Amino acid sequence: MKSIVSDVYIKRLTTQELGYRRGRLMTGGYFYISKSAVGTFFKELDKYVLNDFLKLDFNDPLEPNNIIQASYVYHNDKYARENGTRNEYRIYHNRDIAKHELHFQPFEIVVFIKENDDNYKIEHFTPRNKEYQILQKAIEESKIRGNHALLTKRKYYDLISAYN
Template sequence: MSATYDVYIKKLTTQELGYRKGRLMTGGYFYISKSAVGSFFKELDKYVLNDFLRLDFNDPLEPGNIIQASYVYHNDKYAKENGTRNEYRIYHNRAIAKHQLHFQPYEIVVFIKDGDDNYRIEHYTRNDKAYRILENIIEDSKIRGQHALLQLSEYNTLLNV
């Protein structure tokens, strides 16, 4: 059995935020590293086409309010003949991203597990003092791309929380 983690950190990309040729063209999502599947987020059924869960998030702008987003496994590689997709995403909606420009490329989001399917999202811009610390954690991560996994105690220690 692989290790389990309490914190998933990712740097946002232009692609997942909906930018094409420098312009905002489509809706956004959070691309989820397969390293975080099973160790942070639940693994979904690879043979159920586009299997999904509704995840609960504690609203960072309204404490006590729960917001939801769809966690989807695009898996036609396994669920359809001649399929090619094999990726996990959490789709933005107006509860997660209050407007189209809520999240910007190269900002960092941190998902913290608050329960089985309940999470908290922390959002850091380059102006936040924790941004450079998080960027270093991502750079030191063995996960390909702009992702990192940590235990909550490690995260709190690194950010001096």
């Protein structure tokens, strides 16, 4: 079990997870979740229940006091089926999370902030946002492989407030 619990999960979006194939938008999108964030930020799901999932509540960034939901799924056929290969966590986009197909773009940054065990706030930064570069630096300095970082709320708000 991982011992450090984080309040903030930062990820830079990739073309693959946003549904781009050969430079064109072809499929629905999702947020790929690093296994480093499972158990430290998001709940662990049952590895022996095929495609175990939870509905996560998010505070709607466009309508304060409105709760929206998205499916958090553990694609786990590596453990749940003979000859399975998949072992990854995803949060799938829907019209509540992504208002349209182009809502999120490759290389933008999404920040998940844990409000409590069952509720999250989501923030979205494009390269035009002044906070983008500091968040990109946090990802680059992260010990998590890929486009991810885990922080405490204090560290996150200290970084963001430096640019306000």
